Amino acid sequence: MSPCTCDPLLETKNLNVQYGNAHVLQDVTLRIDDGEFVGLVGPNGAGKSTLLRSLLGLIDPSNGEVCCCGRPVHRFDDWTRIGYVPQHAVNVDAKFPASALEIALLGRVAKRGLFRRWTAEDKQAANDALARVGIDHLAERPVGTLSGGERQRVFLAKALAGNPDLLLLDEPTAGVDMSAREDFYNLIDGLNHEEGITILLVSHDLQAVQLCCHRLVALNRRIVYDGSPEAFDEEGGISRAYDMNVSHHPERTGAPP
Amino acid sequence: MTAFDLFVQYEFLQLALLASGLMALLAGALGVPLVLREMSMFGHGFAHVSYAGVALGLFAGFYPLGAALVVTVIGALAMEWMRSEGVLKGDTALAIVVSVGFALGVVIVSLAGGFTADLGGYLFGSLFAVTRTDVFLMIPVAVGLLGLFALLYKEIFYVTFDEEGARLSGLPVGVINVLVIVLTASTIVLASRFVGLLLVASLLVIPAATALQVARSFRVAIVVSMVAGFVSALVGLFLAVEFSLAPGGAIVLAAGALFVLVAGARRWGVVEA
Numbered sequence: 296m297s298p299c300t301c302d303p304l305l306e307t308k309n310l311n312v313q314y315g316n317a318h319v320l321q322d323v324t325l326r327i328d329d330g331e332f333v334g335l336v337g338p339n340g341a342g343k344s345t346l347l348r349s350l351l352g353l354i355d356p357s358n359g360e361v362c363c364c365g366r367p368v369h370r371f372d373d374w375t376r377i378g379y380v381p382q383h384a385v386n387v388d389a390k391f392p393a394s395a396l397e398i399a400l401l402g403r404v405a406k407r408g409l410f411r412r413w414t415a416e417d418k419q420a421a422n423d424a425l426a427r428v429g430i431d432h433l434a435e436r437p438v439g440t441l442s443g444g445e446r447q448r449v450f451l452a453k454a455l456a457g458n459p460d461l462l463l464l465d466e467p468t469a470g471v472d473m474s475a476r477e478d479f480y481n482l483i484d485g486l487n488h489e490e491g492i493t494i495l496l497v498s499h500d501l502q503a504v505q506l507c508c509h510r511l512v513a514l515n516r517r518i519v520y521d522g523s524p525e526a527f528d529e530e531g532g533i534s535r536a537y538d539m540n541v542s543h544h545p546e547r548t549g550a551p552p
Numbered sequence: 553m554t555a556f557d558l559f560v561q562y563e564f565l566q567l568a569l570l571a572s573g574l575m576a577l578l579a580g581a582l583g584v585p586l587v588l589r590e591m592s593m594f595g596h597g598f599a600h601v602s603y604a605g606v607a608l609g610l611f612a613g614f615y616p617l618g619a620a621l622v623v624t625v626i627g628a629l630a631m632e633w634m635r636s637e638g639v640l641k642g643d644t645a646l647a648i649v650v651s652v653g654f655a656l657g658v659v660i661v662s663l664a665g666g667f668t669a670d671l672g673g674y675l676f677g678s679l680f681a682v683t684r685t686d687v688f689l690m691i692p693v694a695v696g697l698l699g700l701f702a703l704l705y706k707e708i709f710y711v712t713f714d715e716e717g718a719r720l721s722g723l724p725v726g727v728i729n730v731l732v733i734v735l736t737a738s739t740i741v742l743a744s745r746f747v748g749l750l751l752v753a754s755l756l757v758i759p760a761a762t763a764l765q766v767a768r769s770f771r772v773a774i775v776v777s778m779v780a781g782f783v784s785a786l787v788g789l790f791l792a793v794e795f796s797l798a799p800g801g802a803i804v805l806a807a808g809a810l811f812v813l814v815a816g817a818r819r820w821g822v823v824e825a
Contacts, residue, residue, distance in 0.1 A: 351720060374722045381717070391588060393713060394769040401710050405721040410703045437768045 303328050303365070304376075304461050304493050305350055310359035312345055319345045321517045323359070327495060329460070332487040334504030334524065335497045337514035338537050343497045344382060346514060347465050350495075351379060375405045378454030382465040382497075385446040389439035395449045396434040399424050402456030417456075424452040428482060444475025451482070461493045462486070468500060476500075480507050501533075555794035565793065567687045568679060568746070572785045572803070574694035575743040576755060580781030581701050582736050583760030584773050585712040594631070594733075595753035597646045598740040601627035601653030603749055605741070606674045607660040616674065617686055620741045627653050628737035632730055677748030677800030679792060690742050697735055708732060709770050746789075748800035755781060758807040762814045780810055 305327040312320040320342045327333055337343050348354045349361055352368040363371040387393075399421035400413055407417060425431040428448040433441060438449055447467060454462055464483065468476045484507045486492045498504050504511060505524040513520035513527070513536035520532040527533070559565045586592060602624040609619030627649050634645035661671065673681030701708070707728045710718040719725045736756070744752040759780035760773075767773030788803030 353716070353720070372722060374720065379717075379720060390764065391713065392764060392767040392770050392773040393709075397709070397770050398713075400706070401713065401717070401721075404706055404710055404718070404723065407706070409707065409723070413706060435768070 304363070305495070306360075306362045306365075307346075307350070308360045308362075310346075310349060310361060311357045312342070312349060312354060313357040318516060320349070320356075323514070323518055325512065325518065325521070327461075327493065329493055330487075330491055332484075332494045332507070332509045333496070333512060334508035334510070335495060335512045335514060336499060336501050336504050336536065339499070341515045341536070343499075343514055344465060347463055347495075347497055350463065351377075375457040376460045377463065378402065378457060378459035378461070379463045380447075380450045380454050380465065380467050382469065384450040384467075385443050385470050387438055387446065391439060393438050394435050395425060395430065395438055395441065395445075395452070396421055398438055398449050399434075399452040399456045402453035406457050420458070421452070421456045424456040425449075427455055427486075428452045442475070443471045444479065447471050447475070447479060448482075451479075455486075459492065461495070463495050463497075465497045466499070467496070468498065468503070476503070483507070555790045558793055559790075564684070564687075565679075567684075567691070568682060569786070569789055571687045571690040571694065572743070572746045572789060572799075573782050574691060574698070575739065575746070576759075576781035576785035576803075577778045578694050578698050578701070578735075578739050579743055579755040580759040580763075580778035581698070581774050582732070582739055583756035583758075583781070584763060584770075584777050585708050585732065586736065586756055587760040587764065588712050592753075592757045593643065593646060594628075595736065595740055595756040597631065597650040597653075598624050598628055598737045599744055599749045599752050600650045600657075602737075602741045602744060603657035603674070604653045604660065605657075606671070606749075607657040607664075610670055611660050611664045615685070616670075617689060617741065617745060620674075620744075621738060623653075624737045624741050625734055628733045629730065632733045636726065636729065674744065675749050676798055677744065677746050677751065679746065679789070679799045682745055686745050690745070693738065693742060697738060700731070700735060704728065704731060705774075713770075746785075746799055747803055748798075751800045751804045754804045754807060755784075758804070758811050759784065762807075762811045765811075765814050765818050780807065780814075784810055 303326045307323050307325045310320055310323040323346060335343055345354060349356055352361070352371065361368040364373065364376060400417060402424065403413065403417040403420055407413060422431060422434065425434055428451050430445055430448045430452070433445060438446060441449065468479055471479065480503050483494055483496065487494050496504060496508060505527065508524055511520065511522065511524040511527050512518060513532050515536050519535040520527060520530065559569065586594060602620040605620030605623030606616045608623060609616030631645050631649045639645065707723055710723060711725055711728050715725055740752055743755055747755055759777045762780045763773045763777035767776055784807035785803050788806040789799055791797055791806065792799035792802040
């Protein structure tokens, strides 16, 4: 296995993940460079979350290699460069006493280090992060009292508070209503365009990913498409990604049973 | 002579008040993460294990509170190890360690032919069985443990809120969990001198539950819980001295009354949560 090459923000080489006899990921080779906005799509069970968790070093691959910023992930320690918004982040325990500002401050823990108190700089960065996602007016509100869309932004602010180079977003709009969803995509689009943050967005919301990403990667245990979002449909990406080869029969008009 | 006069007159009562107040502050702070992580019963478990330590100390002629501290921390670490290694599910590990610890205590006591008077003080708590050595051990240790809690505040918050996220941000979650367990076990042992082994866990749980009724942030939850614990200890000790009550019972009843008051105030909309 060749060692990681230097510098792409994220890289996997021939990544294989296997649980028992089930191959969850097969031969996944992926490289994400600085400034990209990549959408990762695929059906349920395609291994999207597994890939993301492997990228974060939360899962040990059966085979292959994962590198962050040019270092093997198990030796990577500069986690301030990566902001991660996990799936179901919005499903926090509504009774947990934590204000939006406190959650955003958690994004500064890695930067501050063990045993050190949060400084004025941390509080400023957390407030700025809340402002960047447009919810600084909710800073003192308990996160359990916020709407799904607002909570989503709190967790995005947490990821942004450490000023990361890369954002990993796992199904960020699950449990968020339609209008909030659109705002959210506009927001991360802005983060990529205006602030140059590299984004890997995992979603099954194909339309949204096609609209805002620069590059689309479709996963179905293996990478079945990696290219421009526009060409995805023409090249039959959907049927490859979703294992669908349903022939279309327009002559069979539906009759009630 | 009223309780107030007694407290003014006797230096020892003032020291006892200071020691139990500090213990209550510590228990209040630690209780919030414990309750939020649904580990309320851990305090109860540690208290039972400390019985073996007290019995061992009395039997072997060691300082009982010191022996209890060592035995309880070891038992607590064993529980944490079983929890983190997934050897046993949380409450099964707890049940085993608790019963084995308590059984060990019972056996040692029977070997010694019983030392009921001394043991009663540890089981139910007592103001008058507390020695100067106890108080002079408690005060610096409680201050030290409060300091450690303050140093670990943001880490404890993160681990309580999201253990996986904390691990991802590079925090040594295992070490933090162990430190919290040691903090909790030490608090239980020291506070049990006043409150008694059988009641001490409530000092961790009730003030925290009171705080969670009204807190809108983690910091406020910790502060309210500390205040609730402190007020309960103060009121309880005064009532105990005034009416010659068992201090442990009085403190826990005060904590319970405060909980009912706050929960009621919230329910009837007097305070917003």
